[in-house]
Amino acid sequence: MIRKLFIANRGEIALRVIRTARRMGIATVLGVSEADAHSLPARLADEAIVIGPAPSSQSYLVIGRVVSAARDAECDAVHPGYGFLSENAAFARAVTEAGMRFVGPDITTLEGMGDKLAARRLALEAGLPVLPGGEAETAEAVQARVAETGFPLLLKAVSGGGGKGMRRVDRAEDLDSALAMARAEAQAAFGNPAVYVERFVARGRHVEVQLLGDGQTALHLGTRDCSIQRRFQKLVEEAPAPAMPENARSAIEDAAVRLARHLGYRGAGTAEFLVDADDFSFYFLELNARIQVEHPVTEAITGIDLVEQQLLVAAGKPLGLTQAMVRPEGHAIEVRINAEDPDADFRPSPGRAMRAAWPAGPGIRVDTHIADGGEIPPFYDSLMGKLIVHGATRAEAVDRLADALSTLAIDGLPTTASLHRRIVADPRFAAGGVDTGFLVGLSGGPGQ
Amino acid sequence: MTEDLPLTAEDVAEIVAILENSGYREVDIATNRFRLRVARGDGAEAGFTQEWQWAGATGAGEADTGEAAGAESDPQAILAPLPGTFYHAPQPGAPPFVQPGDSVNAETVVGIVETMKLMNPVHAGRSGFVAEVIVPNATMVAKGQALVRLA
Numbered sequence: 001m002i003r004k005l006f007i008a009n010r011g012e013i014a015l016r017v018i019r020t021a022r023r024m025g026i027a028t029v030l031g032v033s034e035a036d037a038h039s040l041p042a043r044l045a046d047e048a049i050v051i052g053p054a055p056s057s058q059s060y061l062v063i064g065r066v067v068s069a070a071r072d073a074e075c076d077a078v079h080p081g082y083g084f085l086s087e088n089a090a091f092a093r094a095v096t097e098a099g100m101r102f103v104g105p106d107i108t109t110l111e112g113m114g115d116k117l118a119a120r121r122l123a124l125e126a127g128l129p130v131l132p133g134g135e136a137e138t139a140e141a142v143q144a145r146v147a148e149t150g151f152p153l154l155l156k157a158v159s160g161g162g163g164k165g166m167r168r169v170d171r172a173e174d175l176d177s178a179l180a181m182a183r184a185e186a187q188a189a190f191g192n193p194a195v196y197v198e199r200f201v202a203r204g205r206h207v208e209v210q211l212l213g214d215g216q217t218a219l220h221l222g223t224r225d226c227s228i229q230r231r232f233q234k235l236v237e238e239a240p241a242p243a244m245p246e247n248a249r250s251a252i253e254d255a256a257v258r259l260a261r262h263l264g265y266r267g268a269g270t271a272e273f274l275v276d277a278d279d280f281s282f283y284f285l286e287l288n289a290r291i292q293v294e295h296p297v298t299e300a301i302t303g304i305d306l307v308e309q310q311l312l313v314a315a316g317k318p319l320g321l322t323q324a325m326v327r328p329e330g331h332a333i334e335v336r337i338n339a340e341d342p343d344a345d346f347r348p349s350p351g352r353a354m355r356a357a358w359p360a361g362p363g364i365r366v367d368t369h370i371a372d373g374g375e376i377p378p379f380y381d382s383l384m385g386k387l388i389v390h391g392a393t394r395a396e397a398v399d400r401l402a403d404a405l406s407t408l409a410i411d412g413l414p415t416t417a418s419l420h421r422r423i424v425a426d427p428r429f430a431a432g433g434v435d436t437g438f439l440v441g442l443s444g445g446p447g448q
Numbered sequence: 449m450t451e452d453l454p455l456t457a458e459d460v461a462e463i464v465a466i467l468e469n470s471g472y473r474e475v476d477i478a479t480n481r482f483r484l485r486v487a488r489g490d491g492a493e494a495g496f497t498q499e500w501q502w503a504g505a506t507g508a509g510e511a512d513t514g515e516a517a518g519a520e521s522d523p524q525a526i527l528a529p530l531p532g533t534f535y536h537a538p539q540p541g542a543p544p545f546v547q548p549g550d551s552v553n554a555e556t557v558v559g560i561v562e563t564m565k566l567m568n569p570v571h572a573g574r575s576g577f578v579a580e581v582i583v584p585n586a587t588m589v590a591k592g593q594a595l596v597r598l599a
Contacts, residue, residue: 019453040502044453054588055533339564348564350531351591360486360498361464365457371500378532378563378588407489407497 002026002077002101002315006070007045008091009081010060012369012385013291014041017079020307029073031066033059035377040369049073054379060084067094077101077314079307083381086290087114103314105266105289106215112263113287117158117196123284126262128255131274131283133198139176142197146172149199155179157186158194165190166232168200203277203435206234207241208288209256210298211269212309214319218260220253221298221306222328224270227436228423230346235416235439236423237294238333239301241275242394243433248280259287268295268310277435293336293386296367300332300390331394333401335420337368337410338382342419350378354412356385359404363390363397376413384415398430454482464496524579525594526572532563534570534595536585544585546596550578558596561589570595 004027007014018028018041030045035054042048049069052059059065061084070078078095080086080103089110092102104110113119120130133149135158136142146153155178157165165186167178179195187193206229210221225241226234241249256271270292272285295306304321313319340346353374358366368385370376376384389404391397402424408417422442428434455463463475463486474487483501528534536544536559546558552572559570559581576598583595 019456022453043502347568348530348566350563355499357489357497357499359489360460360496362461364461366498371502373501378530380564382564403495407495409489409497 002311004029004073004075004077005103005311006031006066006073006075006078006100007041007081008060008066008070008078009084009086010036010039010041010369010380011383012367013081013293015044015369016367017081017307018045020305021079021311024308024311026311029070029075031060031069033379035379038375040371040374047073054377056084056379063088063091063094066091067098070095070100071098075100077103077311079103079310080290082290082293087288089114101314103267103310105213105269106264109263109265110289113289115158116156116160116286117194119286120196120284122263123259123287126259128259128284129282131198131201134196136195136197139179142175142179145197146175149197152200152202154198154200155182155195156198157182157190157192158196159190159192160186165195201274201276201283203437205241205275205277205433205435206272207244207252207275207282208270208272208292209253210292210295210306211256211260211265211271212306212313212319212321213260213263213265213267213269214313214317215264215266217319218257218265219319219321219323219326220257220260221302221304221326223249223252224294224297225433226294227434228429228438229436230439234294234336236333236335236420237297238331238394238397239297240328240331242331243431244275244280248275248282252282255282255284259284263287267313268306277433293383294334296365296386296388297332297334300365300388301328301330302326303329330390330392331397332388332390333397334386334388335401335405335423336383336416337385337387337408337420338416339376339384339413340382340416341414342416343414346416348378348382349413349415350376350382351413352376353384353410355409356411357407357409358385359387359407361404363400364388364404365390370410384410394432395430398424454479455484460484460486460498467496522594522597524576524597524599525582526558526570526596526598528561528589528591528593528595529570530561530563530568531589531591532561532568534583534585534587534589535560535562536581544581546578546581548578548580552576552578552598572596572598574598 006029021028028045029047031051032042051065051069085091092107095102152170155167167182169178182195183193205227223241224239226237228236270288273282275282339349365388370384389400477484485499489495489497553575556572557569561568579599580597
């Protein structure tokens with residue numbers, strides 16, 4: 001059993017974890033930077049401990065400081081949230097060596113999934129389809145891969161994430177310079193210049209499967225579609241993936257469960273797939289070994305508290321759920337309200353929300369750490385809150401989202417809410433099943 | 449251990465349902481820990497909003513993210529376009545973008561402000577000569593704070 005939980009994160013996800021821990025009778029200790037010492041999660045945790053100055057490189061990302069704060073507070077488990085150290089194998093090892101439970105998968109899983117080529121190999125072993133392509137150290141090796149992939153192709157960083165070190169190449173003559181740029185970017189961002197080659201899918205959708213495992217068995221909680229992105233970062237997420245034949249959806253779910261069982265996966269995780277929007281063929285991309293920002297849409301349709309499941313598995317309990325017990329109902333959509341100006345190329349807009357009037361009502365959930373007067377410091381990512389709507393059908397959910405967005409009022413800084421109002425009014429979104437190029441064609445929207 | 453967190457999303461939805469079937473427009477609840485106002489929104493549709501205020505949680509006195517007062521009165525100054533960390537050079541050890549005496553034009557980059565992990569170039573905005581780099585390297589600056597003075 002977990003008695004006292006250290007939360008190694010900030011913002012809305014820290015608050016989210018506190019809420020479930022409190023309900024389970026688990027005491028919470030939040031490690032905060034100096035900039036977050038007066039934040040809402042710091043006030044609502046049972047204890048808050050300052051772990052360092054505002055920049056995350058001196059606080060949230062310093063393994064030694066986080067682990068010793070957790071140990072000094074006599075915590076018996078650490079929840080890493082998402083981002084920061086959540087998928088860092090060295091952090092998981094340090095937590096374990098200090099005698100605490102890491103709320104996440106085994107260290108070997110983190111190591112296997114942190115390296116995208118290794119993840120690709122593991123997926124192939126489990127019988128999952130992957131995009132044609134593979135490792136390519138030199139320009140000659142990339143040329144050889146072209147025979148498998150054709151053009152356009154994507155160069156991706158082996159240690160990558162967040163779109164860095166990623167390059168689309170349309171013509172053979174651009175290959176050498178694109179490879180040099182991708183390797184330089186990968187070196188700068190991840191300390192590893194290695195890249196690999198994948199076929200580029202012109203009309204791709206980003207579909208993922210929520211997984212739960214206890215090391216012995218694994219099951220899925222259905223699909224999410226996260227195709228609406230800017231700079232390879234998600235803006236809108238929904239569950240289940242809309243406008244997709246039932247057999248295509250279940251083929252993807254089955255593949256994800258095969259991978260989780262092959263890995264002996266423990267905890268909550270997400271298998272990401274690229275799905276061809278025209279013929280629904282799908283390819284494994286990566287497995288995120290943590291809670292995802294967009295997990296509430298899955299909670300809305302399944303009624304399952306994913307953080308509770310994480311904490312139960314971390315405490316050593318076998319899964320209390322079976323696949324037959326997971327019965328998704330209706331449709332849910334989440335939009336990310338970020339402190340960014342969508343009319344100025346998503347320029348960050350840190351500052352103070354003088355007023356934060358969030359939507360309220362049946363079928364509406366808001367996960368946020370920003371209340372009236374709430375501060376969005378310039379040091380961290382721009383997520384202010386997530387608006388989640390649930391309806392009996394997708395059409396009902398879309399209507400509810402439109403109504404909710406019309407009442408949402410954040411004063412004091414620009415947010416992505418104005419962009420979401422345009423998205424929800426777009427007939428392509430209302431129809432469902434848009435591809436990752438959606439924002440480019442949005443009327444009055446930002447070009448890419 | 450403090451008491452339960454107040455009011456889940458379901459609780460707030462129930463308050464809205466009660467309001468909707470009543471003649472009232474809003475509910476305002478205040479305790480010593482928080483104040484919650486649930487009211488009909490400003491939008492054309494009759495949706496509801498929830499507004500929270502937390503005692504002591506408003507991050508008072510964090511001037512570093514606010515607007516700088518008075519600094520913009522110096523017409524010779526180049527101001528921070530947004531709050532963040534001001535850097536003189538593109539990376540540690542590299543030569544600074546500008547030094548006193550350098551001539552600049554509108555497009556010249558005089559520094560960068562790092563905000564939310566993004567690097568934002570600061571342009572001079574007009575022609576002139578650098579008189580002084582006011583803010584030390586790697587310093588937090590407020591939006592509108594004077595960074596570099598031209599002559």
